Amino acid sequence: MKDIRLPASHQTDIEFLIVDGVKLEVKRLPGKAGKPTLVFLHEGLGCLDMWWDFPARLSIISGCPALVYSRRGYGRSAPCDVPRPLTYMHYEGLKVLPDLLKTTGIADHVLIGHSDGGSIALINAGGVPAPGLKAVITMAAHVFCETLSVTSIAKAKTLYEEGDLRSRLAKYHRDNVDSAFWGWNKAWLDPDFMQWNIEEYLPKIIVPQLVMQGYDDPYGTIAQVKAIERQSAGPVTVRMLENCGHSPYREQAQKSLAAASDFFSRL
Numbered sequence: 001m002k003d004i005r006l007p008a009s010h011q012t013d014i015e016f017l018i019v020d021g022v023k024l025e026v027k028r029l030p031g032k033a034g035k036p037t038l039v040f041l042h043e044g045l046g047c048l049d050m051w052w053d054f055p056a057r058l059s060i061i062s063g064c065p066a067l068v069y070s071r072r073g074y075g076r077s078a079p080c081d082v083p084r085p086l087t088y089m090h091y092e093g094l095k096v097l098p099d100l101l102k103t104t105g106i107a108d109h110v111l112i113g114h115s116d117g118g119s120i121a122l123i124n125a126g127g128v129p130a131p132g133l134k135a136v137i138t139m140a141a142h143v144f145c146e147t148l149s150v151t152s153i154a155k156a157k158t159l160y161e162e163g164d165l166r167s168r169l170a171k172y173h174r175d176n177v178d179s180a181f182w183g184w185n186k187a188w189l190d191p192d193f194m195q196w197n198i199e200e201y202l203p204k205i206i207v208p209q210l211v212m213q214g215y216d217d218p219y220g221t222i223a224q225v226k227a228i229e230r231q232s233a234g235p236v237t238v239r240m241l242e243n244c245g246h247s248p249y250r251e252q253a254q255k256s257l258a259a260a261s262d263f264f265s266r267l
Helices: 054-062 088-104 116-127 147-162 165-189 191-195 199-204 222-231 253-265
Strands: 015-019 022-029 037-041 066-069 109-114 133-139 209-214 236-241
Touching (some): 022 088, 037 088, 066 088, 109 116, 116 199, 147 165
Parallel strands (some): 209 236
Antiparallel strands (some): 022 066
């Protein structure tokens, strides 16, 4: 797949919406009439800006409009209190995301989630899917907690406290950098989080899914993918990516775009 030069129409400005009573930053990208909106849900340390140009490129390839946003406590969105409850992904999928879709007036849509965002997408799709949900794309989503995840997240804590991770994240999260990091890190490192599990939602997901994961993902094993594939009610397409860690949209952008494009062509 050839690289894409972003047109002026997809170099849009940030706006702010009140969703679930708090201010969230969002970006909307145009698309063709009649196409579903791609709704992007970022990872546990991510935000709107950290998707880079992937949403715009996928929007152009698919012809779909897109909505990208930062959850509370991330990017330029409203701050949040830390520690977060261990059910924070449930709240985002069952309460905040439905409110966001209602506030923006989005009808037909495809959820595209990375890591925590993928888990939130699965909770929504298997819990309170809107009538307009057409498909789900996840990258490195988790449906249960693994020892590998906790080990890598503990290493991230050291990098944040002793390395340059905080300064690198601060460029994107600004005043939210500490709430973004500790809200994610403290939850995953809580001993009780080893019991976290969202597999109960999978049998209720009837829409088609594209599940992507890198073979070298330090935060999750292929057991996550197999669980989604085995337990989901609807059809599941799996794309395991060589030479790829936790972020397919960044580490293997072209292959991720190609997989999503092929998935859309078969919907």
